[in-house]
Amino acid sequence: MKNPFISIVGAENVKDSQAHLLAYSYDATANFQAMPDLVLSPKNTEDITEIVKICAKEQIPIVPRGSGTNLAAGTVPNQGGIVLLFNNMNKILELDKENLTVTVQPGVITQDLSIYVEQNGLFYPPDPSSMKISTIGGNVSENSGGLRGLKYGVTKDYVKALTFVAPDGEVMKLGGKLAKDVAGYDLMSLLVGAEGTLGVITEITLKLIPLPVTKKTGIAYFNSMEDAAKTVSAIIANRIIPVTLEFMDKGTIGAVEDFMKIGLPREAEAMLLMEQDGNDEQVDEDIQKMIAIAEENGATSAILAASEKEADILKTGRRAALSALSRKRPTTILEDATVPRSEIAKMVKAIQEIAVKYDVQINTFGHAGDGNLHPTCLTDVRDKEEMERVEKALEEIFQVAIELGGTITGEHGVGEMKAPYLEWKLGASGMKLMRNIKQSIDPQNIMNPGKIFAKEMKKRLVIHNG
Amino acid sequence: MVSELQQRMQESFQENVSEEYLMDCMRCGFCLPACPTYLATNQDETHSPRGRISLMKAMRDGDVVWDGSVEEAFDMCLGCRACEPACPAGVQYGVLIEETRVAVQQAKPQGGVEKMVRKAAFDGVFADQKKMASTVKLVQFYQRSGLQATTRKIGFLNLFPPFMKEMEGVLPKVESKKKRTMLEKPKTTQVAFFTGCLMDTLFQETNRKTIELLEWLGAEVILPKEQQCCGALHGHSGELEKGMRNAKANIDAFDSDDYAFIVNNAGGCGAFLSEYGKHLQSEPQYRKKAERFSRKTIDISSLFVRLGMNLQLKAMTAEEGAIVTYQDSCHLRNVNKVFLEPRSLLQDAPGFEYKELIDAGSCCGSAGIYNLLQPEMAKKILDLKMKGVKELQPAKIITSNPGCLMQMQVGIQQEGLEKEMQAVHIVDFLHEVVQKNQN
Ligand SMILES: Cc1cc2nc3c(=O)[nH]c(=O)nc-3n(C[C@H](O)[C@H](O)[C@H](O)COP(=O)(O)OP(=O)(O)OC[C@H]3O[C@@H](n4cnc5c(N)ncnc54)[C@H](O)[C@@H]3O)c2cc1C
Ligand code: SF4
Ligand code: SF4
Numbered sequence A: 001m002k003n004p005f006i007s008i009v010g011a012e013n014v015k016d017s018q019a020h021l022l023a024y025s026y027d028a029t030a031n032f033q034a035m036p037d038l039v040l041s042p043k044n045t046e047d048i049t050e051i052v053k054i055c056a057k058e059q060i061p062i063v064p065r066g067s068g069t070n071l072a073a074g075t076v077p078n079q080g081g082i083v084l085l086f087n088n089m090n091k092i093l094e095l096d097k098e099n100l101t102v103t104v105q106p107g108v109i110t111q112d113l114s115i116y117v118e119q120n121g122l123f124y125p126p127d128p129s130s131m132k133i134s135t136i137g138g139n140v141s142e143n144s145g146g147l148r149g150l151k152y153g154v155t156k157d158y159v160k161a162l163t164f165v166a167p168d169g170e171v172m173k174l175g176g177k178l179a180k181d182v183a184g185y186d187l188m189s190l191l192v193g194a195e196g197t198l199g200v201i202t203e204i205t206l207k208l209i210p211l212p213v214t215k216k217t218g219i220a221y222f223n224s225m226e227d228a229a230k231t232v233s234a235i236i237a238n239r240i241i242p243v244t245l246e247f248m249d250k251g252t253i254g255a256v257e258d259f260m261k262i263g264l265p266r267e268a269e270a271m272l273l274m275e276q277d278g279n280d281e282q283v284d285e286d287i288q289k290m291i292a293i294a295e296e297n298g299a300t301s302a303i304l305a306a307s308e309k310e311a312d313i314l315k316t317g318r319r320a321a322l323s324a325l326s327r328k329r330p331t332t333i334l335e336d337a338t339v340p341r342s343e344i345a346k347m348v349k350a351i352q353e354i355a356v357k358y359d360v361q362i363n364t365f366g367h368a369g370d371g372n373l374h375p376t377c378l379t380d381v382r383d384k385e386e387m388e389r390v391e392k393a394l395e396e397i398f399q400v401a402i403e404l405g406g407t408i409t410g411e412h413g414v415g416e417m418k419a420p421y422l423e424w425k426l427g428a429s430g431m432k433l434m435r436n437i438k439q440s441i442d443p444q445n446i447m448n449p450g451k452i453f454a455k456e457m458k459k460r461l462v463i464h465n466g
Numbered sequence B: 001m002v003s004e005l006q007q008r009m010q011e012s013f014q015e016n017v018s019e020e021y022l023m024d025c026m027r028c029g030f031c032l033p034a035c036p037t038y039l040a041t042n043q044d045e046t047h048s049p050r051g052r053i054s055l056m057k058a059m060r061d062g063d064v065v066w067d068g069s070v071e072e073a074f075d076m077c078l079g080c081r082a083c084e085p086a087c088p089a090g091v092q093y094g095v096l097i098e099e100t101r102v103a104v105q106q107a108k109p110q111g112g113v114e115k116m117v118r119k120a121a122f123d124g125v126f127a128d129q130k131k132m133a134s135t136v137k138l139v140q141f142y143q144r145s146g147l148q149a150t151t152r153k154i155g156f157l158n159l160f161p162p163f164m165k166e167m168e169g170v171l172p173k174v175e176s177k178k179k180r181t182m183l184e185k186p187k188t189t190q191v192a193f194f195t196g197c198l199m200d201t202l203f204q205e206t207n208r209k210t211i212e213l214l215e216w217l218g219a220e221v222i223l224p225k226e227q228q229c230c231g232a233l234h235g236h237s238g239e240l241e242k243g244m245r246n247a248k249a250n251i252d253a254f255d256s257d258d259y260a261f262i263v264n265n266a267g268g269c270g271a272f273l274s275e276y277g278k279h280l281q282s283e284p285q286y287r288k289k290a291e292r293f294s295r296k297t298i299d300i301s302s303l304f305v306r307l308g309m310n311l312q313l314k315a316m317t318a319e320e321g322a323i324v325t326y327q328d329s330c331h332l333r334n335v336n337k338v339f340l341e342p343r344s345l346l347q348d349a350p351g352f353e354y355k356e357l358i359d360a361g362s363c364c365g366s367a368g369i370y371n372l373l374q375p376e377m378a379k380k381i382l383d384l385k386m387k388g389v390k391e392l393q394p395a396k397i398i399t400s401n402p403g404c405l406m407q408m409q410v411g412i413q414q415e416g417l418e419k420e421m422q423a424v425h426i427v428d429f430l431h432e433v434v435q436k437n438q439n
Helices: A003-009 A018-023 A045-058 A110-119 A136-142 A187-191 A225-237 A249-258 A280-296 A308-321 A322-325 A341-358 A385-404 A417-443 B002-014 B019-023 B037-038 B051-062 B070-076 B093-107 B113-129 B127-143 B149-155 B162-169 B197-201 B204-216 B238-254 B266-273 B287-296 B302-308 B311-313 B332-335 B340-348 B375-392 B404-415 B426-438
Strands: A037-040 A062-065 A080-085 A092-096 A103-104 A159-165 A171-175 A199-205 A214-222 A244-249 A269-280 A300-305 A331-334 A361-367 A372-379 B189-194 B219-222 B261-264 B297-299 B322-326 B352-354 B398-399 B420-424
Touching: A003 A385, A018 A385, A018 B051, A018 B070, A045 A080, A045 A159, A092 A110, A103 A110, A110 A136, A136 A199, A159 B297, A159 B302, A187 A341, A214 A225, A214 A280, A225 A244, A225 A269, A244 A249, A244 A308, A244 B261, A249 A308, A249 A322, A249 A361, A249 A417, A269 A280, A269 A385, A280 A300, A280 B127, A308 A322, A308 B197, A322 A331, A322 A361, A322 A372, A341 A361, A341 A372, A341 A385, A372 A385, A385 A417, B002 B051, B002 B093, B019 B051, B019 B093, B037 B162, B037 B375, B051 B070, B051 B093, B070 B093, B149 B311, B162 B238, B189 B204, B189 B266, B204 B219, B204 B302, B204 B426, B219 B322, B219 B340, B261 B287, B261 B302, B266 B287, B266 B297, B266 B332, B266 B404, B287 B297, B297 B302, B302 B311, B302 B340, B302 B426, B311 B340, B311 B426, B322 B340, B322 B375, B340 B352, B340 B426, B375 B404, B398 B404, B398 B426, B420 B426
Parallel strands: A037 A080, A062 A080, B189 B219, B189 B261, B261 B297, B322 B352, B322 B398, B398 B420
Antiparallel strands: A092 A103, A103 A199, A159 A171, A159 A199, A214 A269, A214 A300, A244 A269, A244 A361, A331 A372, A361 A372
16 A cells, blocks of 8 residues: 555655554544554645545545644544645745735644744734644644634634645645635635545645734632623623633632642632733723723632733643643543533533533633633543443533534534534534535545544444544 | 564553553643654654653553564653653653553563673663772773774774764763862751762762862762662663662662752752652652652752852852853753753853753753664754754853763764863853852
């Protein structure tokens, strides 16, 4: 199987040792694993075209993989085949200061891009917590959000153009550096969030905005989760749109403190991290107002971060929340339920009740301002009985989210993990339309098979032996 | 077909590598950008902490069988432990890799040469201070006799991996004892000095200066006689038990209430000393004593800071001159979390301007004897390091560990920068500064 690929990318970019196959058998999703047959590192779009053509002919599955940090088993090669890496395609190609765009290869690390454009006085807002590791190709394919989503939106709001290789090897350029474009269906947007199931993205042009002059960060602690949730709703009802409105509960605060040792109050039931950017006056006004609102809603303490450095440390802590929580138990299974902002207090309450009902340990943190919470189950896969309760609890959380007008995943994607639940959100007709689209673009189903579309709906969620 | 060796290997992993520690890893990947081998291999997951932990687990679970590729993934690990502070989940990578080395060591039949080298190193030279001393005598003889020049010329060392050859070129000149050169203050504290086997032999000068500086700061320095090599090299090579033999000898040698600190001037040794307590948890006879030993362990920079050296340095005046920078010792930084103290001393040193080296916290590729065992990867990592050095153009690169010191000297030599810069142990550097400015 190896030889034709060696002649395309060179022997040094073809890996099939046992160690390699194992190292590319997983991503950040607990309890999913499957070995590929081959790992390839193409050097450019042409290499990928040729690889895809062979795979189309031989019906070999292709799993594009950035840094493997997704949380939906999106890069687990559950049907074997080829894992396609972008470690040789990680260059920033062009910064266009006139059109305010940057063009990159998919393997560029999100944080590297962010630092690069900021050095040039520009700003790329999407900042998933994993930005130090995640790739732009992965961000686009998951349509990732981040800590700045409330004010600035998510990845899709910044994608201007894509080059992609379709499952038949055809290369297409979609979109452009245009402010407006209505020529035909918006095919580019179809690829954003497609999770590698429609083709391979090989070049990305992103929109940039001017770097805000200043920013300030406030922190508020609460005696109850509901008070924090009420504060979130009140801030938005007061027509303040902060950059960041992040939430952590007591268990999360403790775990982050274990890792960072920065003096977070372990006794607080909840914490909000509030950031605003813009010009000096507006920033001051908004941040003072938010602090006042937090106090009105029962905050035990609400203060301004002493310095930008302190604010950065707090944000670093928030970004580490998920991994830090995994200190507590052997297995960490997190959810990504998202509800309209106005329903956030109800959702928080429901999660607490569900945890009690099924007697499972759930800690919650998340992008509260976006209505996007990450209730995280701390458990142990080796305990089958507990895992069954975990699964039921998570199903009920999905159920409640949908009832509140929300969705089963706000930013982590469907992958293999949530595929069985997708119909809950889309309904039978939505699934049918999705299937038709997939069928017409990838009739042989070679692009990341087994993701998004499950064989059976609503089967077991987390118990899986790959 | 699974061979007998593969079967034995799996069992050895099951026996030696703790499942609970493996389960701590949630595969988030936060450790990836901290890992020098991941970066030096253009992001090869096989050579990342997450990859290695997964391979350990897969060995236990039988998802992979032992083969060259699995072995290579573990062999390539520097053991620098930069992945530990980067990990929000608190994964104890240092323990896992040590356990892995034990597992491999126990199950693997050893080829002739490796066996010989191991035996000579771990049962011979490093096990016993006297043998170490005689080895050094050989080195001394070799250096003094002019043989060194001859062998260099005839290329005798070409027989060794290229890195070993370069190492030889930077071995410090072994000097005989010299007279005291510094004023002493009245003694206020007592500290015991863990001299370290390499430091005590190849770096005698540095040890002498360590004592002088401590005395100058008002400490009485005690040198327990029965001390041994710390055992780190054994521990990191799958010979933890032999390492613990040395540990116990040291714990006994330093078992006294007379002093509050056991100071060392080699980052690699210091980290291992500070983990005696952890390693001897399950030995009732030694547990308490080992914990006490580890609690008292302190690195030389931290002790200098505690003894008020910063103020003394600040009081000295000299014009700002050459650039000085610092290359962290991996274990001092990642295990003992000491990185501010040495920097603060350098910042306060008169006559120099301190500038931070790019990625100063990432390994230089020395990593114990890694540069001898994995010369290719070590060179890649050193090249990355030297790129930053060339940008900064310091006059002095300060280190806190003999391995780092020699490695940085190799780097300087490779780049042909011997005339412009020097790698210096922090003690030697401070000694010179103090001596120059004490009046
Ligand atoms: C601790 C932690 C925190 C996180 N925080 C956030 C957060 O705040 N917000 C958020 O949205 N997500 C978050 N994530 C999830 C994850 O980091 C994001 O989904 C990220 O975008 C994945 O990037 P990646 O490079 O790792 O992609 P991968 O995981 O490698 O791949 C993700 C998907 O993209 C596809 N893909 C990758 N590259 C290409 C390409 N070039 N062409 C076609 N398809 C491709 C893959 O097939 C896969 O389906 C977090 C994850 C972790 C572990
Ligand atoms: S070792 Fe820690 S940082 Fe690395 S993948 Fe595992 S949990 Fe994440
Ligand atoms: S010890 Fe160093 S080389 Fe080994 S996995 Fe950790 S960071 Fe990488």
